[in-house]
Amino acid sequence: MEKTILITGCSSGIGYCVAKALHTHGYRVFATARRQESVEMLLNEGLESFRLDLQDSDSIAQAFEHVMHQTNGELYALFNNGAYGLPGAIEDLSRKALRDQFETNVLGWQELTNLVLPVMRKQGYGRIIQNSSVLGFVSLPYRGAYNATKYAIEGLSDTMRLELTGSNIYVSLIEPGPIESKFRENAVKMLAKYVDVEKSIHRERYRKVLKRLNTKGPAVPFTLPPEAVLRRVVHALESDKPHPRYYVTFPTYLFGILKRFLSTRTLDALLARSGGDH
Numbered sequence: 001m002e003k004t005i006l007i008t009g010c011s012s013g014i015g016y017c018v019a020k021a022l023h024t025h026g027y028r029v030f031a032t033a034r035r036q037e038s039v040e041m042l043l044n045e046g047l048e049s050f051r052l053d054l055q056d057s058d059s060i061a062q063a064f065e066h067v068m069h070q071t072n073g074e075l076y077a078l079f080n081n082g083a084y085g086l087p088g089a090i091e092d093l094s095r096k097a098l099r100d101q102f103e104t105n106v107l108g109w110q111e112l113t114n115l116v117l118p119v120m121r122k123q124g125y126g127r128i129i130q131n132s133s134v135l136g137f138v139s140l141p142y143r144g145a146y147n148a149t150k151y152a153i154e155g156l157s158d159t160m161r162l163e164l165t166g167s168n169i170y171v172s173l174i175e176p177g178p179i180e181s182k183f184r185e186n187a188v189k190m191l192a193k194y195v196d197v198e199k200s201i202h203r204e205r206y207r208k209v210l211k212r213l214n215t216k217g218p219a220v221p222f223t224l225p226p227e228a229v230l231r232r233v234v235h236a237l238e239s240d241k242p243h244p245r246y247y248v249t250f251p252t253y254l255f256g257i258l259k260r261f262l263s264t265r266t267l268d269a270l271l272a273r274s275g276g277d278h
């Protein structure tokens with residue numbers, strides 16, 4: 001069996017780190033990216049790369065066909081990773097803003113997964129690794145759209161796991177807290193694209209949100225480098241019994257416990273104070 005893996009969103013952050021490291025460790029990595037300039041950058045670094053834009057079904061189908069062509073119709077693993085965060089109070093988000101967020105973060109992932117699953121079923125093994133978030137099980141103010149997409153990924157993954165019982169295909173969720181990447185930089189662009197900050201009743205809070213998003217380097221305590229996610233990806237790929245969920249960073253462990261033991265009301269009181277302004 002050739003250890004092949006298809007990864008989305010490799011231009012920066014976690015996808016870039018995981019693609020480079022797995023390549024170095026002998027995997028055949030298909031390191032895809034949304035933009036051609038990112039593909040060029042990845043090719044220059046010696047990776048196999050081509051375009052895959054999760055907003056675009058044709059792009060997803062072409063990328064999948066390319067992989068199939070390269071591997072004689074086999075694929076060991078898919079790492080669904082490419083995504084963005086759209087900050088903003090839910091009442092400020094248009095239908096279009098929410099739709100775009102779901103197109104990339106959820107529907108693109110599932111469309112790609114549904115192309116890959118028959119291949120894995122036929123070959124009799126496979127690994128689907130979903131880069132979810134601590135925000136896939138706790139909510140923070142001004143993260144509603146992103147929260148909703150990660151909750152959706154958790155729901156789809158939990159159900160796929162049940163439907164794949166006995167298939168030798170494993171679905172693992174990775175749930176990172178804060179990780180160093182371009183995530184905040186990209187979120188600033190999305191806020192500017194989709195939210196009319198000055199017209200919003202939340203404009204004062206947005207100034208604080210922007211201050212946090214524009215902070216250079218770690219903006220919150222317990223931020224880890226993307227290698228922390230890589231370690232869990234490697235376990236999900238190489239363990240005989242991959243975990244259904246991998247926590248990454250202290251905040252994920254903490255909120256995992258708090259979610260289990262606190263009432264919704266008490267947890268709300270705690271969460272309402274965080275996320276929006278630091």
Ligand SMILES: NC(=O)c1ccc[n+]([C@@H]2O[C@H](COP(=O)([O-])OP(=O)(O)OC[C@H]3O[C@@H](n4cnc5c(N)ncnc54)[C@H](OP(=O)(O)O)[C@@H]3O)[C@@H](O)[C@H]2O)c1
Nearest residue numbers: 009011012013014034053054082083133178179181182183
């Ligand atoms: N950083 C964190 O604190 C954190 C915490 C928990 C979970 N995560 C998750 O980790 C994953 C990777 O994020 P990151 O932190 O590494 O942030 P990042 O540096 O912003 O990387 C995000 C990647 O997704 C790509 N992407 C965006 N829209 C896409 C589309 N339509 N099609 C294909 N790719 C697209 C970006 O490409 P472009 O460069 O072209 O925009 C980029 O390569 C995401 O699923 C995120 O939700 C991150």
